[in-house]
Amino acid sequence: MRLVPDQNKENVREPEDSRSSQAPAALEHSATVQPAQTPQAWSRGRRLMVSVPIFIILIGILVTVSNITAVPWKKEPTGQTMETLSPNTAVTFDNPTGASLPQRGSYKVASRHVTIKAKRPSTGEIQNVRVLIREPQDAPSGRPGVVFMHGAGYGTCDDSFGDVAFDLASAGFVTAVLDKPVWSTNDVNRDYPGSAAAYDQVVNYLRSLKSVNADRVGIYATSESTWISPYLLRMDRRIAFQVLLSPMVYSPRHSLGFMVAQDFALTGAHAGYQSIVRRLFHVDSSMLGLQNLDVPTQFDVGYSIPTFVAYGSKDVMTAQVDGVRKILDMAHRTGNWNITVRSYPVANHVLRLGDEADEGTAFSDDYVTDMVDWSQGTVHGLRQTSERVAGTRIYQSIAVPSELKSDRPLTVYGVALHIATSVLLLVATVIACIALASKARRMIRRHSGRTLGFARGFGNALLMLTVTTMATVVLFIAGLGQVVMGVVKLGWGGAPVEDPGMMYWSWPVIQIVCTFVVWAWSRVLTRVIEEASAHGLAQLPPRTGEIKAVVTGRKPVVASTRLGRVLFWVTTVAMLHVLLFFAFWGLFIY
Structure with missing residues (x-):
């Protein structure tokens, strides 16, 4: 008997093989997870x-x-002016005795150096200060004296006030120019009362000279030192007279605020840059250990003696109209009416013609002659016959920003x-x-x-x-x-x-x-x-x-x-x- 393959079994196994071969694919398909959609970018x-x-x-x-x-910033009133009583700046006196007074060039001048130990009262710090003394030769005894006070910076006795100190000496004054007393301070933390004490040491040195009349010693202060001179006059009531070049008068905060605001405008700076000044001068500097912005400088006694005030029409640092009014007000409160004001055309902050940075820049017009004549007449006790306020018209662009505060x-x-x-x-x-x-x-x-x-x-x-x-x-x-x-x-x-x-x-x-x-x-x-x-x-x-x-x-x-x-x-x-x-x-x- 011949065996015949069972077709039915093959037919049965074939589907099984087919299912077994397809199962992994089916399982794979069923186990596949759709990938997470990437978030669409924003439109x-x-x-x-x-x-x-x-x-x-x-x-x-x-x-x-x-x-x-x-x-806020108050600039009003703007464009203030003060009319002078005469355009002629010459200073004259009634001289009933007819005795001639020494003038510039009357004497030859000799100079010498001395050194003093300037002590800073607040700390006891000592600075060796050189003093350049200029003396008139063959002048009679009882000569008047002048001590020069520095403005901003670090002036020395050899590079400061040379021409004007020589001119005063040639007119019979003993002059003293000293190294600026600074000790360990800098421009932002100057010791103004301490500086006044140092200048007073030099004043007393002049008084100790046999050739000098101790009651005829005055001071010559310019710019920043006019914040020091009131302290000096408060501690030394024997100062005989003072010459003030471009006095600042107001406190450093108000004086500097005025100066910077005015100068920013004069340079043509955008008003935005000018607004920086307002924020800057509202700083509470005492938090930073700096007290000088609000140091008191307006003492009536600082203007209680005969005073010669000089301004230049090109001075862009001082409030001249408000300054003159303030000086006159403080002086009159002390009973002093001996205030002479002179305004010189084309002169800058230190009464020079042109840029002071250039060597040999001359003083304005007759400033030195006027100042020497006033000093001579004053120390000799003569009565002034010229106008008290004279020269070119005094001008001020904006008001002093008195509202400035810390x-x-x-x-x-x-x-x-x-x-x-x-x-x-x-x-x-x-x-x-x-x-x-x-x-x-x-x-x-x-x-x-x-x-x-x-x-x-x-x-x-x-x-x-x-x-x-x-x-x-x-x-x-x-x-x-x-x-x-x-x-x-x-x-x-x-x-x-x-x-x-x-x-x-x-x-x-x-x-x-x-x-x-x-x-x-x-x-x-x-x-x-x-x-x-x-x-x-x-x-x-x-x-x-x-x-x-x-x-x-x-x-x-x-x-x-x-x-x-x-x-x-x-x-x-x-x-x-x-x-x-x-x-x-x-x-x-x-």
Whole structure:
């Protein structure tokens, strides 16, 4: 019997084989999970809807800061004038005896140096001060004396007052020019009462000379030293007379506030730069250990003796109309009516013609002759016959800003902001240097991987905005620097430029650039929010595990590396502080 294959069995097994071969595919198909959809990028419209509120909030904060830190400023009345009683500045006296008085050039002059130990009363500090004594030769005994008092800076006995001290000596006065007593102080913390004591030591030295009449020793003070002379007259009532060149009269805060505000305007600086003065002179300097801004200088006794006041029409540092009125008021309250005022055309702050920085710049017109004649007539007790107020018309552009005062909250905020901004910029710079060094090392060693790993163009955006912001800072410093140089030039007797240039146009340019920078930062922050939203960080509560993934860089928002993330956020905060710095100084007042 022949065996026949069982067809039915084959037919049964075939489907089994078929099912077994298809089962893995079926299982694979059934186990396949559809990939999570990548969140779609925001549309331009949605980004704009987020960017605009952020921009409004940022610009609103900056505008608010600018307006809160703004300081009111009263310039009225402007263009004040005081008419003189005669254009002739000559000083004459009634001389009933007919005796001729010595004049410039009456005597030959001999000079010698002495050294005194000037003691600072508040600290006991000693400064060896050289004094240049000039004496008239063959002059009779009982000569008058004059001690010269320095203005700002660090003048010495050999480079200060040489011509005028010689002229007075040639007219019969014994003159003393000393090294400026400064001890360990500087321009911002001068010891005015201590300086007065040092000058009084020299006054007493002249009085001790046999050739000098002790009751005829006076002082010659200029500019800053007119803040010292009232202290000297308060401690030494024997001072016989005083010559005051461009007296400041008011406290340093008010005098300097007036000077800087006026000079900023004269240089043609934009009103924005002028507003910096208002904030600057509202600083509470006592917090910084500096008391001189509000040191009292208006003592009636400081004008209780015969006084010769001289101003120049090109003096851009002193409030002349208000100053004369204040001097006359204080003098009259002490019963002193012996005040002579002279105003000289074309003369600057130190009564020179032209730029004092140039060697050999001459005094204005007949100033020295007038001053010597007044001093001679005064020490001889003669009655003045010439007008008390004479010369060119006295002019003052704006009022003295007497409303200036210390503002502690403004100072605290300003100091904290500037310190924070400086620290953040320094830290950002250090981190950037570390990043550059790390990238250079990777390139040299050809290591794979990213140094910063910025995502979605955040690196380019950060670089562009940082460069733009810092370029704006450079433009601000350059514009302010040009204003300061213009003010210094005016102070030395120069003329303001016809075209102010950068000191005018830089301010509105900075304002425009800052506005665009704020808009750009709002766009960057919008992108950060977009990325955070894509990672589930913009919802409450955040998606599980996403915060850790973002922090570790496994799912980066701005950068995949820790160094990149630190650099981004530190630099961003630093640049926003720079914008707050601009706001503090008024850049966002439109």
